[in-house]
């Protein structure tokens with residue numbers, strides 16, 4: 257790759273949303289240069305990037321954003337004209353067991369990137385032009401009762417170490433905007449679903465357990481509500497916010513698809529009943545739904561998340577294109593194909 261070209265730096269691009277984003281971005285902007293830095297933790301895989309890997313204008317660095325020297329070197333070697341920062345430890349359950357990596361990557365890693373970008377862009381007198389886009393989550397706002405939605409002005413009230421580390425990162429990003437005049441933007445999205453997600457997360461877990469004929473674990477009473485967004489709609493939102501969002505602003509991104517966890521599990525089982533009946537076992541002879549099992553609730557389990565994303569819709573003209581029915585169908589199709597390929601190898 258020609259290192260003198262204006263290059264977008266993406267972090268964490270071998271993970272679920274980052275890999276979908278890079279694939280989307282390189283197809284939409286085929287002449288642009290993109291550098292992806294990812295540590296390839298358990299959550300990242302270069303297999304997620306098979307479509308872009310051969311492109312001459314795509315470059316991958318297997319590296320850690322907490323490595324200050326490496327991050328500085330990237331800014332010295334390449335002409336980084338913008339950053340879209342996905343890299344994070346992202347699984348709430350893991351953060352409850354051990355929070356350290358969450359603070360290191362999500363807070364210290366974000367600070368490293370901010371400092372390196374600031375130094376480089378200040379030197380080039382581009383601090384106000386070049387953009388730092390931080391990918392965040394609606395979980396920073398805490399938990400809702402039965403009514404209401406999070407707006408961009410809802411005060412942060414994180415309830416678990418993952419969301420606390422993301423809120424900390426958001427604060428640092430905002431502070432670099434206010435203190436140094438850096439051109440920063442934050443997007444806070446609701447729960448994503450779609451292809452390439454790690455199997456520890458809810459939707460892949462449901463599909464995998466069902467196909468394996470094992471109990472499908474659902475926390476507590478299954479009534480926790482999440483607002484689901486199809487990952488490609490999120491990628492389009494990031495593209496819109498990165499290119500058109502106003503500096504220092506936060507934009508919420510939602511799917512307008514509020515569902516309880518048990519509703520999600522039941523819908524997936526219904527799709528699987530039609531799509532993969534050959535994997536039903538004696539326990540699931542009527543439906544995969546028979547495998548659903550309630551387990552002890554997650555500690556500090558937030559009851560409901562829902563985001564008000566009218567700012568993004570009204571000011572920047574974005575709206576989601578996938579409804580939950582078609583989005584789930586595509587997603588289940590994708591995982592079943594993966595499952596079948598995996599079994600035949």
Ligand SMILES: NC(=O)c1ccc[n+]([C@@H]2O[C@H](COP(=O)([O-])OP(=O)(O)OC[C@H]3O[C@@H](n4cnc5c(N)ncnc54)[C@H](O)[C@@H]3O)[C@@H](O)[C@H]2O)c1
Nearest residue numbers: 268270271272273295296297299300320321344346393448
């Ligand atoms: N998945 C969701 O529903 C959701 C919702 C809202 C916001 N987000 C945010 O979006 C971003 C991406 O989430 P995801 O679901 O794709 O996560 P993911 O866990 O699938 O991917 C994270 C990626 O970051 C990489 N990474 C982790 N630590 C790193 C480090 N120190 N240096 C370099 N790379 C590192 C991992 O290898 C992995 O490829 C995160 O910032 C997350 O907080 C996710």
